Amino acid sequence: MPQADPGGSSKKGPISADLLALLRCPISHGPLEIHDGRLVCWQSRKAYRIVDGIPVLLPEEAEDLPEDETPRGAG
Helix, strand or coil: CCCCCCCCCCEECCEEHHHHHHCECCCCCCECEEECCEEEECCCCEEECEECCEECCCHHHCEECCCCCCCCCCC
């Protein structure tokens, strides 16, 4: 019989929705979202890797987003 998740977290890709709601960009302190398998901050235009389910939120390892990359739903 499957056991209930005590945290009640739902999964969205490699990071739970509960954890994602708590994480912030270390540069702009803006919210992060999962985009193409990475954590992305649209305010700072930085992308952070996720390695084995662990976000790498080190500013020196962040990638700059290309100017033409936009949030989903943005035109």
